Amino acid sequence: MGGYITVGMRSESGDVKSALFYTNHLQDFVLDDGLARGQSTFVSRRIDELASDEEYGSYPVAPFGCGLRFFDFKTKSLIDSQNFADPVGVEFDVMVSSLINDDGKFARIVPFVGGMTQWVRQGVGGVSQKKTKIDPVQSVDALWEALGFRGLPGKFDFATLDLKLPDWKVSIYKRDLSGTEVMRAHLRRLGVLTPADEGAWPEYIDLRKQEGSRWPF
Structure with a gap:
Protein backbone atom coordinates (compact mmCIF):
# COMPACT_ATOMS: atom_id res chain seq x y z
CA MET A 1 0.00 0.00 0.00
CA PRO A 87 16.56 4.61 -3.84
CA VAL A 88 19.50 2.54 -5.15
CA GLY A 89 17.81 -0.86 -5.55
CA VAL A 90 16.17 -2.28 -8.69
CA GLU A 91 13.18 -4.46 -7.85
CA PHE A 92 12.35 -7.64 -9.77
CA ASP A 93 9.09 -6.43 -11.35
CA VAL A 94 10.72 -3.25 -12.63
CA MET A 95 13.60 -5.21 -14.14
CA VAL A 96 11.28 -7.73 -15.82
CA SER A 97 9.00 -5.01 -17.18
CA SER A 98 11.95 -3.35 -18.88
CA LEU A 99 13.11 -6.65 -20.38
CA ILE A 100 9.61 -7.52 -21.63
CA ASN A 101 9.16 -4.08 -23.18
CA ASP A 102 12.66 -4.32 -24.64
CA ASP A 103 13.13 -0.62 -23.88
CA GLY A 104 16.85 -0.93 -23.13
CA LYS A 105 16.56 0.78 -19.74
CA PHE A 106 17.64 -2.19 -17.65
CA ALA A 107 20.43 -3.08 -20.07
CA ARG A 108 21.82 0.47 -19.77
CA ILE A 109 21.75 0.41 -15.96
CA VAL A 110 23.52 -3.00 -15.73
CA PRO A 111 27.05 -1.45 -15.58
CA PHE A 112 25.97 0.32 -12.36
CA VAL A 113 24.80 -2.87 -10.59
CA GLY A 114 27.27 -3.66 -7.81
CA GLY A 115 25.51 -6.66 -6.29
CA MET A 116 22.20 -7.83 -4.87
CA THR A 117 20.26 -8.07 -1.61
CA GLN A 118 18.47 -11.33 -0.79
CA TRP A 119 16.12 -12.32 2.03
CA VAL A 120 17.34 -15.41 3.86
CA ARG A 121 15.30 -17.51 6.31
CA GLN A 122 16.70 -17.46 9.83
CA GLY A 123 15.33 -19.72 12.54
CA VAL A 124 11.58 -20.16 12.88
CA GLY A 125 9.75 -17.35 11.12
CA GLY A 126 12.77 -15.08 10.98
CA VAL A 127 14.52 -13.54 8.00
CA SER A 128 17.77 -11.68 7.50
CA GLN A 129 19.41 -9.84 4.63
CA LYS A 130 22.27 -11.28 2.66
CA LYS A 131 24.26 -8.95 0.42
CA THR A 132 26.39 -10.14 -2.49
CA LYS A 133 28.85 -7.79 -4.21
CA ILE A 134 30.16 -8.14 -7.76
CA ASP A 135 32.53 -6.31 -10.07
CA PRO A 136 30.78 -4.28 -12.79
CA VAL A 137 29.72 -6.10 -15.96
CA GLN A 138 28.47 -4.74 -19.25
CA SER A 139 25.60 -7.01 -20.31
CA VAL A 140 22.46 -8.60 -18.86
CA ASP A 141 23.71 -12.15 -19.46
CA ALA A 142 27.04 -11.35 -17.80
CA LEU A 143 25.15 -9.92 -14.81
CA TRP A 144 23.22 -13.14 -14.19
CA GLU A 145 26.42 -15.14 -14.45
CA ALA A 146 28.26 -12.84 -12.03
CA LEU A 147 25.42 -13.15 -9.50
CA GLY A 148 25.39 -16.94 -9.79
CA PHE A 149 22.18 -17.40 -11.77
CA ARG A 150 21.80 -19.64 -14.80
CA GLY A 151 19.80 -17.22 -16.93
CA LEU A 152 16.96 -14.99 -15.73
CA PRO A 153 16.43 -15.27 -11.94
CA GLY A 154 12.99 -15.77 -10.43
CA LYS A 155 10.89 -13.28 -8.48
CA PHE A 156 12.04 -14.55 -5.08
CA ASP A 157 15.71 -15.00 -5.94
CA PHE A 158 16.56 -11.45 -4.83
CA ALA A 159 14.97 -8.48 -3.09
CA THR A 160 16.85 -5.84 -5.08
CA LEU A 161 19.72 -5.49 -7.50
CA ASP A 162 21.89 -2.91 -5.75
CA LEU A 163 23.26 0.03 -7.71
CA LYS A 164 26.73 1.39 -7.09
CA LEU A 165 26.74 5.13 -7.76
CA PRO A 166 30.26 6.37 -6.96
Whole structure:
Protein backbone atom coordinates (compact mmCIF):
# COMPACT_ATOMS: atom_id res chain seq x y z
CA MET A 1 0.00 0.00 0.00
CA GLY A 2 1.50 3.31 -1.06
CA GLY A 3 0.50 6.94 -1.24
CA TYR A 4 1.65 10.41 -2.18
CA ILE A 5 5.23 11.55 -1.69
CA THR A 6 7.22 14.67 -2.55
CA VAL A 7 10.02 14.39 -5.11
CA GLY A 8 12.28 17.40 -5.60
CA MET A 9 15.56 18.38 -7.20
CA ARG A 10 18.15 21.11 -7.55
CA SER A 11 19.71 21.32 -11.00
CA GLU A 12 23.38 21.71 -11.79
CA SER A 13 22.73 25.45 -12.23
CA GLY A 14 20.89 25.77 -8.90
CA ASP A 15 17.21 25.77 -9.94
CA VAL A 16 14.97 24.01 -7.40
CA LYS A 17 11.58 22.41 -8.09
CA SER A 18 9.40 19.71 -6.59
CA ALA A 19 6.05 17.98 -7.06
CA LEU A 20 3.85 15.29 -5.60
CA PHE A 21 4.35 11.77 -6.94
CA TYR A 22 2.83 8.41 -6.06
CA THR A 23 5.17 5.93 -4.39
CA ASN A 24 4.79 3.58 -7.40
CA HIS A 25 6.66 6.21 -9.46
CA LEU A 26 9.82 5.95 -7.34
CA GLN A 27 11.24 2.93 -9.16
CA ASP A 28 11.23 4.94 -12.42
CA PHE A 29 14.38 6.68 -11.23
CA VAL A 30 16.56 3.61 -10.60
CA LEU A 31 16.46 2.61 -14.28
CA ASP A 32 17.67 5.98 -15.56
CA ASP A 33 21.33 5.61 -16.45
CA GLY A 34 21.52 9.38 -16.99
CA LEU A 35 20.67 9.97 -13.33
CA ALA A 36 23.29 7.36 -12.37
CA ARG A 37 25.82 9.49 -14.26
CA GLY A 38 24.64 12.65 -12.49
CA GLN A 39 22.50 14.11 -15.29
CA SER A 40 19.25 15.80 -14.29
CA THR A 41 17.26 15.58 -17.56
CA PHE A 42 14.99 12.66 -16.67
CA VAL A 43 14.26 13.79 -13.10
CA SER A 44 13.54 17.33 -14.27
CA ARG A 45 11.15 16.13 -16.96
CA ARG A 46 9.26 13.83 -14.58
CA ILE A 47 8.85 16.58 -11.97
CA ASP A 48 7.52 18.93 -14.66
CA GLU A 49 5.06 16.26 -15.82
CA LEU A 50 3.72 15.60 -12.33
CA ALA A 51 3.65 19.30 -11.42
CA SER A 52 1.27 19.94 -14.33
CA ASP A 53 -0.90 16.88 -13.61
CA GLU A 54 -4.20 17.66 -11.86
CA GLU A 55 -3.93 14.52 -9.73
CA TYR A 56 -0.53 15.53 -8.32
CA GLY A 57 0.71 19.11 -8.77
CA SER A 58 3.69 21.09 -7.54
CA TYR A 59 4.53 21.05 -3.83
CA PRO A 60 7.16 22.71 -1.60
CA VAL A 61 10.43 20.96 -0.82
CA ALA A 62 8.98 19.26 2.24
CA PRO A 63 7.81 15.70 2.98
CA PHE A 64 4.19 14.89 2.25
CA GLY A 65 2.21 11.75 3.01
CA CYS A 66 4.74 8.94 2.64
CA GLY A 67 7.83 11.14 2.78
CA LEU A 68 10.35 12.88 0.55
CA ARG A 69 13.03 12.14 -2.02
CA PHE A 70 15.36 14.92 -3.14
CA PHE A 71 18.04 14.87 -5.84
CA ASP A 72 20.68 17.59 -5.56
CA PHE A 73 22.59 17.54 -8.83
CA LYS A 74 24.74 20.45 -7.70
CA THR A 75 26.39 18.47 -4.88
CA LYS A 76 25.43 14.98 -6.15
CA SER A 77 23.42 14.30 -2.98
CA LEU A 78 20.45 11.92 -2.93
CA ILE A 79 18.29 12.42 0.16
CA ASP A 80 15.52 9.93 0.85
CA SER A 81 12.93 9.31 3.58
CA GLN A 82 10.21 6.76 2.78
CA ASN A 83 9.51 3.05 3.26
CA PHE A 84 8.43 1.91 -0.19
CA ALA A 85 11.36 1.70 -2.62
CA ASP A 86 15.12 1.48 -2.16
CA PRO A 87 16.56 4.61 -3.84
CA VAL A 88 19.50 2.54 -5.15
CA GLY A 89 17.81 -0.86 -5.55
CA VAL A 90 16.17 -2.28 -8.69
CA GLU A 91 13.18 -4.46 -7.85
CA PHE A 92 12.35 -7.64 -9.77
CA ASP A 93 9.09 -6.43 -11.35
CA VAL A 94 10.72 -3.25 -12.63
CA MET A 95 13.60 -5.21 -14.14
CA VAL A 96 11.28 -7.73 -15.82
CA SER A 97 9.00 -5.01 -17.18
CA SER A 98 11.95 -3.35 -18.88
CA LEU A 99 13.11 -6.65 -20.38
CA ILE A 100 9.61 -7.52 -21.63
CA ASN A 101 9.16 -4.08 -23.18
CA ASP A 102 12.66 -4.32 -24.64
CA ASP A 103 13.13 -0.62 -23.88
CA GLY A 104 16.85 -0.93 -23.13
CA LYS A 105 16.56 0.78 -19.74
CA PHE A 106 17.64 -2.19 -17.65
CA ALA A 107 20.43 -3.08 -20.07
CA ARG A 108 21.82 0.47 -19.77
CA ILE A 109 21.75 0.41 -15.96
CA VAL A 110 23.52 -3.00 -15.73
CA PRO A 111 27.05 -1.45 -15.58
CA PHE A 112 25.97 0.32 -12.36
CA VAL A 113 24.80 -2.87 -10.59
CA GLY A 114 27.27 -3.66 -7.81
CA GLY A 115 25.51 -6.66 -6.29
CA MET A 116 22.20 -7.83 -4.87
CA THR A 117 20.26 -8.07 -1.61
CA GLN A 118 18.47 -11.33 -0.79
CA TRP A 119 16.12 -12.32 2.03
CA VAL A 120 17.34 -15.41 3.86
CA ARG A 121 15.30 -17.51 6.31
CA GLN A 122 16.70 -17.46 9.83
CA GLY A 123 15.33 -19.72 12.54
CA VAL A 124 11.58 -20.16 12.88
CA GLY A 125 9.75 -17.35 11.12
CA GLY A 126 12.77 -15.08 10.98
CA VAL A 127 14.52 -13.54 8.00
CA SER A 128 17.77 -11.68 7.50
CA GLN A 129 19.41 -9.84 4.63
CA LYS A 130 22.27 -11.28 2.66
CA LYS A 131 24.26 -8.95 0.42
CA THR A 132 26.39 -10.14 -2.49
CA LYS A 133 28.85 -7.79 -4.21
CA ILE A 134 30.16 -8.14 -7.76
CA ASP A 135 32.53 -6.31 -10.07
CA PRO A 136 30.78 -4.28 -12.79
CA VAL A 137 29.72 -6.10 -15.96
CA GLN A 138 28.47 -4.74 -19.25
CA SER A 139 25.60 -7.01 -20.31
CA VAL A 140 22.46 -8.60 -18.86
CA ASP A 141 23.71 -12.15 -19.46
CA ALA A 142 27.04 -11.35 -17.80
CA LEU A 143 25.15 -9.92 -14.81
CA TRP A 144 23.22 -13.14 -14.19
CA GLU A 145 26.42 -15.14 -14.45
CA ALA A 146 28.26 -12.84 -12.03
CA LEU A 147 25.42 -13.15 -9.50
CA GLY A 148 25.39 -16.94 -9.79
CA PHE A 149 22.18 -17.40 -11.77
CA ARG A 150 21.80 -19.64 -14.80
CA GLY A 151 19.80 -17.22 -16.93
CA LEU A 152 16.96 -14.99 -15.73
CA PRO A 153 16.43 -15.27 -11.94
CA GLY A 154 12.99 -15.77 -10.43
CA LYS A 155 10.89 -13.28 -8.48
CA PHE A 156 12.04 -14.55 -5.08
CA ASP A 157 15.71 -15.00 -5.94
CA PHE A 158 16.56 -11.45 -4.83
CA ALA A 159 14.97 -8.48 -3.09
CA THR A 160 16.85 -5.84 -5.08
CA LEU A 161 19.72 -5.49 -7.50
CA ASP A 162 21.89 -2.91 -5.75
CA LEU A 163 23.26 0.03 -7.71
CA LYS A 164 26.73 1.39 -7.09
CA LEU A 165 26.74 5.13 -7.76
CA PRO A 166 30.26 6.37 -6.96
CA ASP A 167 29.49 9.98 -7.88
CA TRP A 168 26.53 10.21 -5.49
CA LYS A 169 26.32 10.58 -1.73
CA VAL A 170 23.15 8.77 -0.62
CA SER A 171 21.56 9.73 2.72
CA ILE A 172 18.57 7.70 3.90
CA TYR A 173 16.55 8.98 6.86
CA LYS A 174 13.93 7.15 8.90
CA ARG A 175 10.43 8.63 8.86
CA ASP A 176 10.41 9.16 12.62
CA LEU A 177 10.70 12.54 14.32
CA SER A 178 14.48 12.58 14.71
CA GLY A 179 15.07 11.34 11.15
CA THR A 180 12.74 13.98 9.74
CA GLU A 181 14.31 16.83 11.69
CA VAL A 182 17.87 15.81 10.78
CA MET A 183 16.83 15.54 7.13
CA ARG A 184 15.45 19.09 7.28
CA ALA A 185 18.74 20.28 8.78
CA HIS A 186 20.58 18.53 5.92
CA LEU A 187 18.47 20.32 3.31
CA ARG A 188 18.95 23.64 5.10
CA ARG A 189 22.70 23.07 5.07
CA LEU A 190 22.55 22.50 1.31
CA GLY A 191 20.67 25.80 0.97
CA VAL A 192 17.65 24.48 -0.94
CA LEU A 193 14.82 25.42 1.46
CA THR A 194 12.96 28.70 0.93
CA PRO A 195 10.62 30.29 3.53
CA ALA A 196 7.68 28.78 1.62
CA ASP A 197 9.29 25.34 1.86
CA GLU A 198 9.92 25.78 5.58
CA GLY A 199 6.24 26.57 6.10
CA ALA A 200 5.20 23.17 4.78
CA TRP A 201 7.27 21.15 7.29
CA PRO A 202 5.46 21.69 10.66
CA GLU A 203 2.35 19.64 9.80
CA TYR A 204 4.44 16.62 8.79
CA ILE A 205 6.67 16.98 11.86
CA ASP A 206 3.61 17.18 14.13
CA LEU A 207 2.44 13.84 12.71
CA ARG A 208 5.82 12.31 13.51
CA LYS A 209 5.55 13.68 17.08
CA GLN A 210 2.10 12.11 17.46
CA GLU A 211 3.38 8.77 16.20
CA GLY A 212 6.29 8.97 18.63
CA SER A 213 3.90 9.56 21.53
CA ARG A 214 1.80 6.53 20.58
CA TRP A 215 4.79 4.26 19.93
CA PRO A 216 7.66 5.51 22.17
CA PHE A 217 9.76 2.33 21.71
